[in-house]
Amino acid sequence: PNLPLDDVPEGEDEHANVEQHSWGDPKRLNAPKDHADLGEALGMMDFETAAKMSGARFVLLSGKLARMERALASFMLDLQTLEHGYTECSPPFLVKDQALVGTGQLPKFSEDLFKTTADHWLIPTAEVPLTNIVRETIIEASYLPGRFTAHTPCFRSEAGSAGRDTKGMIRLHQFNKVELVSVVANEEEGLAELERMTTCAEAVLKRLDLPFRRMLLCTGDMGAGARKTYDLEVWLPSQNTYREISSCSYCGDFQARRMDARYRPEAGAKPEFVHTLNGSGL
Template sequence: MHDLRAIRDNPEAFDRGLARRGLAPLSPSILELDQRRRAAQTAFQEMQARRNEASRLIGQYKKDGKDAQPLLDEVAALKERLPATEEEEKRLGAELDAILAGIPNLPADDVPDGKDEHDNVEVRRVGTPAAVPAPKQHFELGEALGLMQFDAAAKLSGARFTVLRGQLARLERAIGDFMLDTHTREFGYEEVSPPLLVKDEAAYGTAQLPKFAEDLFQTTNGYWLIPTAEVPLTNLVADSILDADELPLRLTARTPCFRSEAGSAGRDTRGMIRQHQFYKVELVSITRPDQSQAEHERMTAAAETILTRLGLPFRTVTLCTGDMGFAAQKTYDIEVWLPGQDAYREISSCSNCGDFQARRMKARFRAKGDKATQAVHTLNGSGVAVGRCLIAVMENYQQADGSILIPDVLKPYMNGLERISRNG
């Protein structure tokens, strides 16, 4: 949500930010609607004040023997007009809020301009892809091992679901455990086990609603299945005033995530790349405004550490204005190398949202000795997507006989298992 005062103070800067997102100027229509809302609010307050004053004078007139009928008529007229004026103010306010809720965050100054992923800028590349003779994709490996079953999942749930069995199921669990241990022990994140179903307010607070409702699953009684643990973790500070000394607050969770994948027809239809249900380790930070840029770099480094220790080649890119998510003001995507696809594919997005989500959630902090409060800054990132990490391990550690070696850092989580094989 955008700060109306900032738009009033500098509408040109607001429209420049929208233009970088490829959007037309909106400040004239927003400010005109805001002016009408404030005029209705002023009129309502003035009528209330006049009604109270006239009511007071009626008693005085009667006490002094004066004719109070004109004042009685005025109070009656004001009483009749007040509800309509109040309703007008509320209607205009709701219309203004709806417009603001549909406007994306403005890009940070150092975000590259561009239209799509082709204009993203590579920041660094870590690791060299190993030469894998005739590399197979993860679904070919998993099906040959008999441990990745798409037909069984389709019978249960339809397309874009997977059944993992035996050592592949254990490997997925090991990857998630390794991530959580690393983030909590080394990077100071607090592990949280949050609800997987949330109310409208929570999905609105992190900007999944109203714009992206079609990308979510909703229960028959109105709850939303979380598309990422970002939603419950970030909303833990909704409607709160934090002490500045509490910040930064760092939270992590491994949860199932649920996405309808609306608009993804024909994309990644085979395998586990794009699923309706998948596991992800999420990182969320709540900071003061002056901390968020450094925290963004720190969070991205934490996610990169996972891939480095797994020995997975990756590259980190800064998303351009045309490829950036709705709530982000700056995003780093981490893309892992997949030999089976001969391509880098996204495995983590780390975003600084500034105060955009905080204003929607009414999440604030107060510095010591200050009476006024400020909006916190929120950040979120995958630390990383567990399913895609499983894919990357399978493809990068595949052997000519179809077996999969276990990365050294995962062996303790696999009870010392060295490799996954058909007969193992």
């Protein structure tokens, strides 16, 4: 695993996470329906039909709800590209072992992934192909910061989540997500980029008028490849609590060393490892 930064709180789980700030007024409704009950009542969210084709933890969206999902993805991509300067990409959804080793999902988290018979893996997040754009390259300093975004399906086995969030769309084997990835030169730029990236993700929630809070994750709740992570948690009236909707992480040169991704500070200088970040946007 990576080494947490000094300002990351020590702790074993989410109870040691520290709230940084909140936005919006959480609405506490009288007996609110959750998204699954609403979607099924409207006839636009069908888990039963999806289960017939694919098994549990899949969903079939149709009609206006499918159109809304498409519209939300376009809105998020337009916001991140036109207003925040990210370059939109359409990457492969199948990657080789080395790509997942580079971003840190392999070898430790192989049980959380889907592998094909042709020795490719379905991506668990667009972080994998977007970060591997700089794999085995030496980048000129003028190229940095590099900022990429993509809207892709994500595939996860959810091997360690038996019995959790079995109802609805919170924990599916296949879901769509807009991802943000940044490549910078060093730790100082990386920490500034983490604040910028998290603000870019928060902008989506503000435009949608969704109350949220930003949490600084403790050492025991961070991903293995991160040095510092912010979670954005959105308020769910049906559960009367905040739930994680986005994570933004600074990884230092952890992924760059595994991918051999370097940059040249100036002409003729010795190449140095880049620093990488990733986050949901959203």
